[in-house]
Amino acid sequence: MLVDKLHMRARQEPEKKPSLVEDAYKALKDAIRNNVFPPGYQGSEQEIALRLGMSRTPVHEAIIRLQEDGLVRVLSKRGVTVCPLAPEDIREIYEVIIAIEAMASELLAALPDEERQLVADELEEATSDMEQALRDDDLLAWAAADDLFHRTLVERCGNSRIRRIAQTLTDQAHRARMLTLKLRSKPTGSIAAHRDIIAAIRKGKAAEAHQQARQHRISARDELVPLIVSVGIKHL
Amino acid sequence: MLVDKLHMRARQEPEKKPSLVEDAYKALKDAIRNNVFPPGYQGSEQEIALRLGMSRTPVHEAIIRLQEDGLVRVLSKRGVTVCPLAPEDIREIYEVIIAIEAMASELLAALPDEERQLVADELEEATSDMEQALRDDDLLAWAAADDLFHRTLVERCGNSRIRRIAQTLTDQAHRARMLTLKLRSKPTGSIAAHRDIIAAIRKGKAAEAHQQARQHRISARDELVPLIVSVGIKHL
DNA sequence: GCATGCCAACTTCCATGGAAGATGTGATTC
């Protein structure tokens, strides 16, 4: 235990201390993700503070961070509003994801052999979870496993900035993702695409991994964006 | 004048109102960029507030934003410190830039003809400025023109998230850039590379524009990172 | 009925004070 503590210190991990700001940030982010505050919702910091049982200050500061993340917007003296996502925004987000994840895959494929195989194993596990979920007809489990695959991709690539950017983007896109999940047909194609990416990583073929990941996300975009447009949703 | 105001409103531009937080944010960012607060500098919000002639609150909130940008870090109860950049960070930043700008170029090349040529003209202008600066032996002007080229690339690509991410990254890398500017030999190669990118955009060849921009930034990374390592700088 | 202007009720924005935590210094103990 003592060793653990020292280890933590040595690892430069500055010890998490739960602050009210952090609590508010997480709670609000979660509330937005799960449509507790639907897009377009407008409320006051006072009201949110009351709901979270804290003062206005930590709420205010959490909202500053959420605004930096692009999730909310404060309308100077008129309250804070949850940013709605237009199809245009989804397109933008996917364009960045295409570029970012392709780079992440490329970096993974350039890792030393041992670690590369380890990551590939993790990716493979997430992919078989998707397979299983599909057999069980459990869309939510499928989405969770798919999420895990893509999260692993960026978290293991060795670039903290890629990880952070990808996280912020998927936070934004989460609502759209949940919507389209129910709308489209069974996503059987993803599994094969994931296996292609994994294979390229295993072989250490950076260019191929890049191309496969890129194509996978391009396909996703080309499927989702028209779908969203077709249902006539202006924002969500 | 009245027309202007109406025009602004119509354009959904929510009217900039200079708030103290915004002032503090810009002032601090600028101070960090220009090494007024050198990397590793540690100070208190109180002190900064005094220096900027305002209360602690707006400074505190500005620092939250700067922390979100990755420029500073607040050490809970021990002051705020300016994040030093290790060579590792430079590598990370460039990896993201490689991916992001390649995508931006690709998007530019996919624009409708008219706008594409317009942007190409802008890019060409920045590039000839670089040429001129090189003839004048004015490194600072060269850097400014080079900056403008890359900024134009991402600002005109039609993706606001790409623009934002690129801006944040270049803010972080600015110090490193200024340092290496003096260290390396004359950057004559960039001009040809820029022209290749411009040509691809003019022709509307998305894949080629992507590849050219990517290669240009890869070269930059492969030149800068070893350079920084070679001078034995651990962080800056 | 309709436009106009005032006003009360909100909102964020900023200042300030106290609470709690971190740090370094010096007294105390052995």
Add this chain to the structure above:
DNA sequence: GAATCACATCTTCCATGGAAGTTGGCATGC
């Protein structure tokens, strides 16, 4: 002389109040 502990001082963190700005409604005038 070295280790330990109390404490003074500095820091961020959070609460709260007042200032300034925005909005919607209501009275007023025609």
